[in-house]
Amino acid sequence: IIGITVSKAENFSQWYQEVVLKAELIEYYTEISGFFVMRPNTMYIWNTIKKWFQERIEAMGVEETSFPLFLSEKSLEKEKSHVEGFAPELAWVTMAGDKNLDTRVAVRPTSEAVMYPYYAKWIRSHRDLPFRLNQWNSVVRWEAKQTTPFLRAREFLWQEGHTAHLTEELAGKEVLEILELYAGVYEQLLAVPVVRGRKTEAEKFAGGYYTTTVEGYIPSNGRGIQGATSHCLGQNFSKMFEIKIEDPNKKGEHLYVWQNSWGLSTRVIGVMVMIHGDDKGLVLPPRIAKIQSILIPVGLTAKMTAEEKEAHLKRLDEILSTLKSAGVRAESDLRDGYTPAWKFNDWELKGVPLRIEFGPKDAAKDVVSYARRDTGEKGTIPIADLTTAVPALLETIQKDMYDRADAAYRAHRLQITKWEDVVPALDAKNVVLIPHCLTEPCEKRIKELTVSDGDQGADKAPDGQKAPSMGMKSLCIPFEQPEGLVQGETKCLNPECGKLAEKWCMFGRSY
Numbered sequence: 001i002i003g004i005t006v007s008k009a010e011n012f013s014q015w016y017q018e019v020v021l022k023a024e025l026i027e028y029y030t031e032i033s034g035f036f037v038m039r040p041n042t043m044y045i046w047n048t049i050k051k052w053f054q055e056r057i058e059a060m061g062v063e064e065t066s067f068p069l070f071l072s073e074k075s076l077e078k079e080k081s082h083v084e085g086f087a088p089e090l091a092w093v094t095m096a097g098d099k100n101l102d103t104r105v106a107v108r109p110t111s112e113a114v115m116y117p118y119y120a121k122w123i124r125s126h127r128d129l130p131f132r133l134n135q136w137n138s139v140v141r142w143e144a145k146q147t148t149p150f151l152r153a154r155e156f157l158w159q160e161g162h163t164a165h166l167t168e169e170l171a172g173k174e175v176l177e178i179l180e181l182y183a184g185v186y187e188q189l190l191a192v193p194v195v196r197g198r199k200t201e202a203e204k205f206a207g208g209y210y211t212t213t214v215e216g217y218i219p220s221n222g223r224g225i226q227g228a229t230s231h232c233l234g235q236n237f238s239k240m241f242e243i244k245i246e247d248p249n250k251k252g253e254h255l256y257v258w259q260n261s262w263g264l265s266t267r268v269i270g271v272m273v274m275i276h277g278d279d280k281g282l283v284l285p286p287r288i289a290k291i292q293s294i295l296i297p298v299g300l301t302a303k304m305t306a307e308e309k310e311a312h313l314k315r316l317d318e319i320l321s322t323l324k325s326a327g328v329r330a331e332s333d334l335r336d337g338y339t340p341a342w343k344f345n346d347w348e349l350k351g352v353p354l355r356i357e358f359g360p361k362d363a364a365k366d367v368v369s370y371a372r373r374d375t376g377e378k379g380t381i382p383i384a385d386l387t388t389a390v391p392a393l394l395e396t397i398q399k400d401m402y403d404r405a406d407a408a409y410r411a412h413r414l415q416i417t418k419w420e421d422v423v424p425a426l427d428a429k430n431v432v433l434i435p436h437c438l439t440e441p442c443e444k445r446i447k448e449l450t451v452s453d454g455d456q457g458a459d460k461a462p463d464g465q466k467a468p469s470m471g472m473k474s475l476c477i478p479f480e481q482p483e484g485l486v487q488g489e490t491k492c493l494n495p496e497c498g499k500l501a502e503k504w505c506m507f508g509r510s511y
């Protein structure tokens with residue numbers, strides 16, 4: 001097997017493509033561009049995320065549903081106002097067999113237009129509220145931009161939650177509860193830190209009222225990345241689709257319900273790969289690793305008799321059972337015809353968090369030797385301690401991976417109060433926190449003002465786009481606001497703006 005042929009620091013986009021291919025996460029669907037096959041190693045991660053998230057939304061009272069794949073032109077008409085911007089991304093079916101359909105149907109790019117006519121039918125009284133459905137499915141958006149596995153695909157797996165509430169406050173409470181679950185997927189499962197915040201008017205979902213988001217950071221190219229979104233739709237969609245109830249407090253009056261919609265997709269896997277991977281390949285956080293520990297026999301030289309070898313492998317098998325009974329997802333690699341070194345490379349490429357070697361020398365001392373995938377640190381563990389030491393070591397690996405990524409994000413999230421410091425900060429692979437007026441025209445101008453041909457080292461981002469000389473976009477208005485912004489006094493940092501700053505706003509080059 002050949003490992004990764006380029007270094008992450010030198011050629012990030014090719015490094016990423018090789019990792020997702022050689023770690024057997026993805027296969028390119030060469031028949032049609034922009035589509036990818038997700039293999040068992042990917043589906044294990046996605047299913048772990050799904051179980052974790054599903055358990056928690058069920059506890060909130062969210063029920064599961066499955067709506068049709070297609071939506072009609074008629075129902076799309078209802079959300080015409082904001083869909084027209086998305087029209088180029090819609091995939092249409094116009095024929096069945098060799099016959100034209102009377103009216104063409106669109107493959108869902110998201111399911112508001114599919115679901116909400118039925119919300120109007122099912123939600124009639126305040127007793128029907130809160131109304132909460134979620135579906136796990138795939139959606140199609142015919143992206144014009146260069147696609148890349150997990151990060152930008154024309155079809156991707158996600159969950160889309162769609163809920164209805166009596167008041168803005170009740171809707172708002174759920175928006176934040178779900179956002180916190182999204183942060184949990186990143187921080188507790190994927191060991192990826194995220195900043196929680198609200199999107200600006202320019203970056204929010206145009207059909208909604210406000211959008212909250214978890215924003216990631218990719219150290220390799222200093223770019224921000226949107227991790228998942230939880231929108232409050234206000235009454236915009238309930239007015240479009242006539243989803244209303246009798247006002248419980250005013251006889252004969254009607255009340256449009258307050259709605260939310262929230263989504264997290266397989267993009268999360270791409271973020272994890274980009275942040276934790278290294279030049280040997282994938283590095284998996286233990287909590288989402290299909291194989292947490294791989295056992296490899298070593299030192300089985302020709303000098304050993306068949307009986308000795310058999311006895312040794314028997315002990316190794318006992319160690320394997322001990323680990324499994326301690327709840328560790330462990331396997332052994334007994335493949336003949338491959339050297340231990342070959343096996344080490346293979347499992348490092350696939351990101352297995354902990355390698356355990358067991359040879360005659362170890363056996364003689366009743367220990368195993370281990371090597372951590374994240375730091376390469378090696379050591380020994382007494383066989384008698386395995387059931388406590390290995391789970392603890394896996395948890396240490398999980399925590400260390402998070403802490404390292406968190407330190408990198410914090411070190412590259414710079415608070416800036418002088419405009420001339422912005423572009424140099426971006427060119428040094430930072431995202432920035434600046435006092436901002438939060439207005440759309442100003443944001444647009446800032447994007448133009450911050451295009452640079454500064455040297456950023458990494459030549460291409462994973463989506464194959466040009467080196468990040470693009471201007472900076474707003475990523476979010478962090479809920480956690482730094483000190484130092486005096487309302488009514490501090491100015492927006494854009495020198496051409498002149499308005500007062502409303503909030504610290506995080507900006508960066510982004511996916």
Ligand SMILES: O=C1CCCN[C@@H]1CCCn1cnc2cc(F)c(F)cc2c1=O
Nearest residue numbers: 083086089090109110160205261262263
């Ligand atoms: O982002 C989410 C979470 C899950 C439910 N949906 C919301 C908003 C989706 C925003 N969006 C995003 N992309 C779209 C692409 C299209 F082609 C199209 F017709 C519509 C949309 C579109 O509405």
Ligand SMILES: [Mg+2]
Nearest residue numbers: 086089141143
């Ligand atoms: Mg899009």
